[in-house]
Amino acid sequence: MPLPEKKIIERIRRAAAKQSTTLVEGIGDDCAILRPPAGQELLVTTDFSLEGTHFRREWHPAESVGHRCLARGLSDIAAMGGRPVAAFLSLALPTDLPQSWVDGFMRGFLRLADRHKTVLAGGDTSESRSGVLADIMVLGYAPRGRAIRRAGARPGDILYVTGALGGSAAVLERLFQPQINADARRMRPDSKRHFFPEPRVAVAQYLLKRRLATAMIDLSDGLSTDLAHICEESGVGATLVEPLIPVAQGATLAQALHGGEDYELLFTARPKAKIPLEIAGGSVAEIGWVDAQRGMRITGRTSKAQSLKVKGWEYFQSR
Amino acid sequence: MPLPEKKIIERIRRAAAKQSTTLVEGIGDDCAILRPPAGQELLVTTDFSLEGTHFRREWHPAESVGHRCLARGLSDIAAMGGRPVAAFLSLALPTDLPQSWVDGFMRGFLRLADRHKTVLAGGDTSESRSGVLADIMVLGYAPRGRAIRRAGARPGDILYVTGALGGSAAVLERLFQPQINADARRMRPDSKRHFFPEPRVAVAQYLLKRRLATAMIDLSDGLSTDLAHICEESGVGATLVEPLIPVAQGATLAQALHGGEDYELLFTARPKAKIPLEIAGGSVAEIGWVDAQRGMRITGRTSKAQSLKVKGWEYFQSR
Numbered sequence: 001m002p003l004p005e006k007k008i009i010e011r012i013r014r015a016a017a018k019q020s021t022t023l024v025e026g027i028g029d030d031c032a033i034l035r036p037p038a039g040q041e042l043l044v045t046t047d048f049s050l051e052g053t054h055f056r057r058e059w060h061p062a063e064s065v066g067h068r069c070l071a072r073g074l075s076d077i078a079a080m081g082g083r084p085v086a087a088f089l090s091l092a093l094p095t096d097l098p099q100s101w102v103d104g105f106m107r108g109f110l111r112l113a114d115r116h117k118t119v120l121a122g123g124d125t126s127e128s129r130s131g132v133l134a135d136i137m138v139l140g141y142a143p144r145g146r147a148i149r150r151a152g153a154r155p156g157d158i159l160y161v162t163g164a165l166g167g168s169a170a171v172l173e174r175l176f177q178p179q180i181n182a183d184a185r186r187m188r189p190d191s192k193r194h195f196f197p198e199p200r201v202a203v204a205q206y207l208l209k210r211r212l213a214t215a216m217i218d219l220s221d222g223l224s225t226d227l228a229h230i231c232e233e234s235g236v237g238a239t240l241v242e243p244l245i246p247v248a249q250g251a252t253l254a255q256a257l258h259g260g261e262d263y264e265l266l267f268t269a270r271p272k273a274k275i276p277l278e279i280a281g282g283s284v285a286e287i288g289w290v291d292a293q294r295g296m297r298i299t300g301r302t303s304k305a306q307s308l309k310v311k312g313w314e315y316f317q318s319r
Numbered sequence: 320m321p322l323p324e325k326k327i328i329e330r331i332r333r334a335a336a337k338q339s340t341t342l343v344e345g346i347g348d349d350c351a352i353l354r355p356p357a358g359q360e361l362l363v364t365t366d367f368s369l370e371g372t373h374f375r376r377e378w379h380p381a382e383s384v385g386h387r388c389l390a391r392g393l394s395d396i397a398a399m400g401g402r403p404v405a406a407f408l409s410l411a412l413p414t415d416l417p418q419s420w421v422d423g424f425m426r427g428f429l430r431l432a433d434r435h436k437t438v439l440a441g442g443d444t445s446e447s448r449s450g451v452l453a454d455i456m457v458l459g460y461a462p463r464g465r466a467i468r469r470a471g472a473r474p475g476d477i478l479y480v481t482g483a484l485g486g487s488a489a490v491l492e493r494l495f496q497p498q499i500n501a502d503a504r505r506m507r508p509d510s511k512r513h514f515f516p517e518p519r520v521a522v523a524q525y526l527l528k529r530r531l532a533t534a535m536i537d538l539s540d541g542l543s544t545d546l547a548h549i550c551e552e553s554g555v556g557a558t559l560v561e562p563l564i565p566v567a568q569g570a571t572l573a574q575a576l577h578g579g580e581d582y583e584l585l586f587t588a589r590p591k592a593k594i595p596l597e598i599a600g601g602s603v604a605e606i607g608w609v610d611a612q613r614g615m616r617i618t619g620r621t622s623k624a625q626s627l628k629v630k631g632w633e634y635f636q637s638r
Contacts, residue, residue, distance in 0.1 A: 024360060025466075025468065028469075028552065029399070029468055029469050029470075029552070030364060030395040030396075030398035030399055030469070030535075030536060030537060031362035031363055031364040031395050031396060031398070031399050031401065031459070031466070032362070032363045032364070033360050033361070033362060033363075033399075033461075033466055034360065034361040034363065035360050035361070035463070036355045036360075036361055038357070041343060041352050041353065041354050042352070042353040042354070042355055042361065042458075043350040043351070043352060044350055044351045044352075044353065044405075044407060044440065044441060044456075044458070045349060045350040045351070045441070046407045046409050046441060046442055046443050046454070046456060047409075047443050048409050048411060048443050048445045048454075050411055050445055050446075050447065050448075050452070051448075052448045053411075053445055053446055053447075053448065054445075076349040076350050077349075077350060079349035079350070080348070080349055080350050080352070082350065086363075088363060088365045088456065090365050090366075090367050090454045092367060092369055092372075092452075121363065122363060122364070122365060123365055124365050124366050124367050124454070126367045126369055126372055126373075127369075127372055128369065128372075129369075129370075129371045129372065129449060129450065130448060130449035130450075131448065131449070133369070133411075133452055135365070135367075135409045135443070135454035137363075137365060137407065137456045139361075139363070140350070142352075144354065147344075147350070147352055149344065149348055150347075150348050150349070151348075216349075217349060218349060233347065233348070
């Protein structure tokens with residue numbers, strides 16, 4: 001059984017207490033108070049992490065659930081080139097949940113928050129009638145008018161992704177195989193991509209500072225889905241070059257194209273822009289280009305282009 | 320069955336599309352982008368509305384659930400004297416929920432948002448395995464350094480509340496009585512206090528502009544609980560005068576003292592401050608004073624003061 005609500009809040013408040021130049025008041029009043037620096041715009045994102053939909057307690061250690069919960073929000077801030085500053089956590093817990101699980105969740109959450117200088121500034125707690133429900137809100141800053149939108153891609157732009165794709169989906173696929181021991185599935189060296197994905201905050205800020213990206217999105221729903229978002233919002237099409245797509249070790253091409261939760265960045269840049277092969281310690285790969293012609297295509301280096309269908313996962317579809 | 324996630328987002332996006340001077344980008348990118356006006360601080364609050372914990376679908380019409388969901392956040396902004404500007408809604412829906420319910424929820428939500436010039440600027444949607452889960456985040460502005468905190472009450476300050484108390488708890492009490500027909504219970508004229516509470520945003524801004532309040536909180540958990548918060552954060556005690564407490568029609572003194580969800584304001588002011596008996600169309604009543612001596616007391620006009628215990632509702636306690 002978790003501690004009473006007031007004690008949980010007290011414990012979180014102590015754990016979250018941090019110096020912050022932007023945060024005037026954190027947990028302990030009706031609202032948190034933030035003081036945005038002059039010339040900065042505010043970025044806001046919210047993301048659910050619901051047991052059964054986004055994670056399973058028998059698969060995901062508490063630290064992983066806390067980490068992934070915050071990573072989703074940080075990755076959205078990264079997708080705009082922003083600097084994350086504060087997080088708000090709403091947490092509904094079943095009454096039979098051990099407090100040690102809550103502690104593990106908070107450990108995973110706060111460790112990632114610390115690494116990204118993000119203060120836990122507030123939230124809500126409640127009782128849940130079924131499973132752990134978390135909702136994360138992350139606030140970030142970006143210089144006025146400089147946030148990298150989905151809508152900025154132009155025909156002729158080059159498509160890039162960070163890191164390798166499909167790794168998270170490959171781990172998830174293994175988790176669905178009941179004949180493999182749960183601990184063994186979790187302990188494989190490449191499992192970190194799924195359990196502790198690292199949002200690409202530093203890469204995104206590098207791109208924003210140097211005005212290198214024309215459009216950007218984070219790969220949370222899968223390459224085909226997220227590329228479609230950029231195409232829709234920019235009013236363009238795109239062509240991927242199959243052999244250029246960085247498929248994660250142990251993943252298939254299909255997982256790299258359609259698997260979600262890699263939390264890498266997909267961005268476009270003008271053909272003349274000099275994009276390094278490595279930014280902030282992570283690899284960057286050219287994977288295709290932006291077309292005036294709507295729709296998405298995939299081609300081999302020499303073969304004819306085929307239509308690329310959106311096959312990301314929608315939560316409302318049963319798996 | 321609700322519409323697929325993408326269609327729900329599209330529908331909400333259309334309904335929420337509004338001109339706003341502060342909102343640069345709303346729904347449709349990885350983050351919403353807000354441009355805070357110079358000299359303003361940012362207020363942030365989050366609140367769960369979970370089926371079974373905060374509402375019941377057999378008791379609360381969809382419009383009421385949407386209204387109450389947003390009202391909780393607006394009331395927190397009011398509690399600091401802030402001006403609400405944007406809301407973010409995370410909504411997890413059971414697959415067997417009729418779309419008409421979602422439409423009703425959004426109607427109630429957006430009608431209240433409109434009245435308070437609050438833009439629905441983003442959020443998240445997901446599938447829920449049990450019941451409707453909503454999490455609301457509201458952003459507001461307050462002039463730099465001027466937000467009214469819980470911590471500002473000083474001995475000798477006078478205690479005030481807006482409106483009448485206990486009305487929401489009285490309705491809830493009736494809802495728990497199975498022998499009364501559900502529609503009849505809902506239709507009573509005083510039921511609005513529970514189903515469609517009106518957050519006191521205008522009153523709060525009046526107090527902030529004129530620097531009248533030294534501390535403030537909204538009455539979401541009940542007078543005894545919320546007064547205790549002011550006392551704790553301010554390092555003071557308080558005495559209530561029983562016959563001065565404005566008990567809502569149909570409510571008991573106990574409901575006025577301990578019942579939650581009235582969303583009225585409790586504030587303190589210096590004895591010399593001129594507090595009108597009516598602000599922005601709502602009544603304001605003096606109900607006691609702030610003491611240097613810790614703890615809370617309640618007294619008749621002439622009788623001896625008795626200790627006042629905190630009896631608000633904690634969600635983790637079974638009801």
